[in-house]
Amino acid sequence: MSDTQAIPTEIKRICCIGAGYVGGPTMAMIAHKCPQIDVTVVDINPQRIAQWNSDELPIYEPGLDEIVKEARGRNLSFSTNVDQGIDQAEMVFISVNTPTKTFGVGAGRAANLEYVEKCARQIARVSTGHKIVVEKSTLPVRTAEAVKRILSSGETKASFQVLSNPEFLAEGTAIDDLLAPDRVLIGGECANAIESLVNIYANWVPRERLLTTNLWSSELSKLTANAFLAQRVSSINAISALCEATEADVDEVARAIGTDSRIGPKFLKSSVGFGGSCFQKDILNLVYLCEYFGLPEVANYWEQVVAMNDYQKRRFVTRILRTMFNTVSDKKIGIWGFAFKKDTNDTRESAAIYVCRDLLLEKARLDIYDPKVPQDQIKRDLMWALTDQGAMSSEQAQAAIEENVRFADGCLPSATDAHAIAVLTEWDEFADVDFQAVHQVMKKPAFVFDGRNVLKDMDLRQLGFDYYGIGF
Ligand code: UDX
Ligand code: ADP
Numbered sequence: 001m002s003d004t005q006a007i008p009t010e011i012k013r014i015c016c017i018g019a020g021y022v023g024g025p026t027m028a029m030i031a032h033k034c035p036q037i038d039v040t041v042v043d044i045n046p047q048r049i050a051q052w053n054s055d056e057l058p059i060y061e062p063g064l065d066e067i068v069k070e071a072r073g074r075n076l077s078f079s080t081n082v083d084q085g086i087d088q089a090e091m092v093f094i095s096v097n098t099p100t101k102t103f104g105v106g107a108g109r110a111a112n113l114e115y116v117e118k119c120a121r122q123i124a125r126v127s128t129g130h131k132i133v134v135e136k137s138t139l140p141v142r143t144a145e146a147v148k149r150i151l152s153s154g155e156t157k158a159s160f161q162v163l164s165n166p167e168f169l170a171e172g173t174a175i176d177d178l179l180a181p182d183r184v185l186i187g188g189e190c191a192n193a194i195e196s197l198v199n200i201y202a203n204w205v206p207r208e209r210l211l212t213t214n215l216w217s218s219e220l221s222k223l224t225a226n227a228f229l230a231q232r233v234s235s236i237n238a239i240s241a242l243c244e245a246t247e248a249d250v251d252e253v254a255r256a257i258g259t260d261s262r263i264g265p266k267f268l269k270s271s272v273g274f275g276g277s278c279f280q281k282d283i284l285n286l287v288y289l290c291e292y293f294g295l296p297e298v299a300n301y302w303e304q305v306v307a308m309n310d311y312q313k314r315r316f317v318t319r320i321l322r323t324m325f326n327t328v329s330d331k332k333i334g335i336w337g338f339a340f341k342k343d344t345n346d347t348r349e350s351a352a353i354y355v356c357r358d359l360l361l362e363k364a365r366l367d368i369y370d371p372k373v374p375q376d377q378i379k380r381d382l383m384w385a386l387t388d389q390g391a392m393s394s395e396q397a398q399a400a401i402e403e404n405v406r407f408a409d410g411c412l413p414s415a416t417d418a419h420a421i422a423v424l425t426e427w428d429e430f431a432d433v434d435f436q437a438v439h440q441v442m443k444k445p446a447f448v449f450d451g452r453n454v455l456k457d458m459d460l461r462q463l464g465f466d467y468y469g470i471g472f
Helices: 023-033 046-052 064-071 082-088 114-126 143-152 174-179 191-201 215-246 250-258 279-292 296-323 351-361 375-390 394-404 411-415 428-432 435-441
Strands: 013-017 038-042 076-079 091-094 128-135 157-164 184-187 210-213 332-336 365-369 405-407 420-423 447-450 466-468
Touching: 013 023, 013 082, 013 114, 023 038, 023 064, 023 076, 023 091, 023 174, 038 082, 046 076, 064 174, 082 114, 091 114, 114 128, 114 143, 114 157, 128 143, 128 191, 143 157, 143 215, 157 191, 157 215, 184 191, 184 215, 191 210, 210 215, 215 250, 215 279, 215 296, 279 296, 296 351, 296 420, 296 447, 296 466, 332 351, 332 411, 351 365, 351 375, 351 394, 365 394, 365 411, 375 394, 375 405, 394 405, 411 435
Parallel strands: 013 038, 013 091, 038 076, 091 128, 128 157, 184 210, 332 365, 332 420, 365 405, 420 447, 447 466
Antiparallel strands: 157 184
C-alpha cells in the first residue's frame, strides 16, 4: 500500500476531521503538549468551528478552555476548509460521529459508517504523497479494512498507512484522562507509522503506557472496554432492584464487593441508568458483529447489558408512579439534571431523556433545571423521544412540550409548587441546596426520587421529605 521507508516518524502537521467531543479536546491536548506540531481541526459544521474559534466553546469540559486558549493561534487552529486541512497534513485523524444505524440492514444495532467512509473518500481524493490515516472514532472491528480499500482504490496520487487509535477519555474528566491516560492504544501494520504516532504521545505519556497491537485488536479493544464498563453498571443496577426488595443497601453492597481487589471499587455506582454516546452504541455494535460472525450466544449475552439498562430507566419511572398514588397526571415534577453525567453539557442517550419522556406520556408537568445543558437541546431530545417509534405525532409532541415542559434557572424555582423532585444527574451543586427552603416551597407530601443517590447523606427524611434513592 505504501513505501513504508518514506513514512516520517517525526510528524510536523496534523489534521483532525471532526471537531466534536473527541476530536476537539484530543487535538487541543496534542497541540498543548507538542508545540512543535501544527494541529488543524476541521469540520463541515461552520457553527461548530465558529464556536471553537470563540470564547464560548461548543462543549463544556472542565479545564478545556485554558488548554484551547493557550494553544489556539499558536499551533492549534479550527477551520471549515477540510480539503486544505487534509492536503497540508502528514497525519489525518478521523474523528467523526458513528451513530447507530436507524435504517436498512442492521438498523438499531450496527454503526452507521457513512461519515467515516465519506472522510476516507475525501482523504483519497485530496491527498498527495504519503499520509498516515488514524481512526479515532469508535468503529466496528475490521473497519480499517474498508478504510484501507477506499484509500487505495480510485485515482489517488497518494499512499497511505492506516492506524487505529481509539479514544478512552470520559466526558467530564476528558482533560485529566488525556493528560494522564491509563494507556494509549495504537494498532497498525507498519512499524514506522506506529512509531510516528507513538512519538507524538511520548511527548507527555510514559512509554510503558503506549500499547501497540495489531489493527483488529485495537478496534476490538475499544468496544470491549466499553462493554465491560457498561456491564459493571448494569450488574450493580440489577442488584439495586434486589436491594430495594430485600432492605439491603446497594451502596453498602458495592463497597463490600469493591474492596475485593479482583473486583475493584470503580464503576459500581448504581444509578438511574448509564447514558452517553458510547456505551449503548458500542454494545449494540458488538452484538451486531457477533450476529454477523454467527455467534448468537455471545450476541445475546452482551445484549442483556443494554436490556438491563432499559429496565433500570423504566423501573425508576414505575417507582415514581407507584409512590405517587399511581398518577402523575397534572402534577409538577422538578427535574434536576439532564446531562448523561455531571460536568458535561452532553445529553446523548441520557437517562433523563427517557425518564422525562415517560413522565410526559403520563401527563406530568416538568420543570427542568440543568446547569449546563441548553434548553433548545433538551427540547430537541424530548421531541425526538416522544416521536420515536410513533409514540406521538410531531404535532402532539410539540404540544406536549409546549404545555408541560418548563425550564428553571435553579433548583429552588424548579422545586417551587412541585409534587416531586427527580434527580437525574449527579451535579455537585445539588448537594449544596438549602433543603429546608426546598421543603417549604413544595407541595406535600414532598417526594424526592434520587436517581443518583447524591442526596443520600442529607437527612432528607428528617427534614420531612419522602425520599427514595436507588437500591435501598
Ligand atoms: C465512556 C468510557 O468511560 C470512556 O472510556 C469511553 O472513551 C467513552 O465512553 P463516558 O460515556 O464519557 O465514557 O462516561 P462514563 O464516565 O463512562 O459514564 C457513562 C455512563 O455510565 C454515565 O451515564 C454515568 O453516569 C454512568 N455510570 C458510570 C454509572 O451509572 N455508574 C458508574 O459507576 C459509572
Ligand atoms: P464524537 O463524540 O465522536 O466526537 P460528535 O458528534 O461530537 O462526535 O462530533 C463529530 C463531528 O464530526 C461533528 O461536529 C460533525 O459535524 C463532524 N463531521 C461528520 N462528518 C464529517 C465530514 N465528512 N467532514 C468533516 N466533519 C465531519
